Amino acid sequence: MKEKITLAKKQTIGFIGTGVMGKSMAHHLMKAGYPLHVYTRTKEKANELVKEGAIWESTVAELTSASDVIITMIGTPADVKEVYFGKAGVIENAKPGTYIIDMTTSKPSLAIEIYEKAKEKEVYALDAPVSGGDVGAKNAKLAIMVGGDQNAFDNMLPIFNIMGENIILQGEAGAGQHTKMVNQISIAPTMIGLCEALMYAEKAGLNPESVLGSISTGAAGSWSLSNYAPRMIKGDFAPGFAIKHYIKDMKIALESAQEMNLTTPGLSLALEMYEELAERGWEESGIHALIKYFE
Structure with a gap:
């Protein structure tokens, strides 16, 4: 008699936040066969995923109760607090043994607070912000930087591998x-230098595309040069990563650096420049719209 082979049931994932990056990340999880429940404040943003088979939940609490793993990809630290804490939040409604993964770029101190409160409820918490923008999310090639316990990381690695390819546990919560x-x-400072370089090429009467061909494989080569410079040249400022979100991130970084008595003049200068661009109406554009500051 042949032994019956049973396949392990995939965990049900609850995904909160289906914006530019979150939608692609959630799509990859569904494509990999994970049952997916979704919630976002603007339901229309989840319509495409629902049409593909995701289950819409009308509240954070309902999504949490229905899921084994909760992934959040939302806006600001204030949004993270709202979603995770309180009677209607993730931590209060998560079953013991649930994994909660905040992939939002948020405050390190808030990640520690979430970890500690989750531990009290026998819930496993990881902070796992990403880098790679809309392109990395669409191509499942995000860099994922993780904080938390080794066992939780090991158990969630198969899920991380679906969304990214450079996944490293960096340490504790x-x-x-x-x-x-x-x-x-x-x-x-990389973005400032990139903009200055392109403006120099223009003023010198050089062909920008030809210049990129020469410098992209040398010491000046970088992800930003390869991905953002061509968009700058074409005047395509669609947001893979919006200026308003980067301003939020820079403020978190500046605050965290100040808490460690670290001065970051390059960061401070960039923040001033991006804030001026935002005031001029460019806050919804991608961060490569910094070239407009120089023009």
Whole structure:
């Protein structure tokens, strides 16, 4: 008699936040066969996923109760607090043994608070912000920076692998968010330099595309150069990562740096420039619209 082979049932995932990046991330999870429940404040943003088979939940509490794993990809630290805390929040309504993963770029101190409160409820919490923008989300090639316990990370790695390809446990709770701040700080002067370089090429009468062909494989080469410079040249400022969100991230990084008595003049300058652009009406555009500051 042949032994009957049973396949392990995939965990039900609850996904909160289906914006530019969240929608693609949730889509990959569904495509991989995970049952998906979704919630977002603007239901229309989840319509496409619902048509593909996701189950819409009208509240955070209902989504949490129906899920084994909760993933959040939302806006600000204030939004994260609202979703995770309180009687209607994730932590209060999660079953013991549930995994909660905040992939929002948020405060390291808030990630630690979520971890500690979740632990009291026998819930496993990871902070796992990402980098790679809309392109990385669509192609499932996000870099995922994780903070939390090793066992929780190991158990969630199959899910992370569906959304990204550079996934590293950076340390205890909050370490993922601290790593994302390193990422955001490094981008700030890079974007300024990239804009200055393209403006120089233009003033010198050079062909921008030809210049990129020469410098992209040398010491000047970078992800930003390869992905943002072509958009700048074409005048395509659609938001893979919007200026308003980057301003939020830079403020978190600046606050965290100040708490460690660290000065970050490059970050401070970039923040001033982006805030001026936002005041001029560019806050919904991608961060590569910084070129408009120079024009």
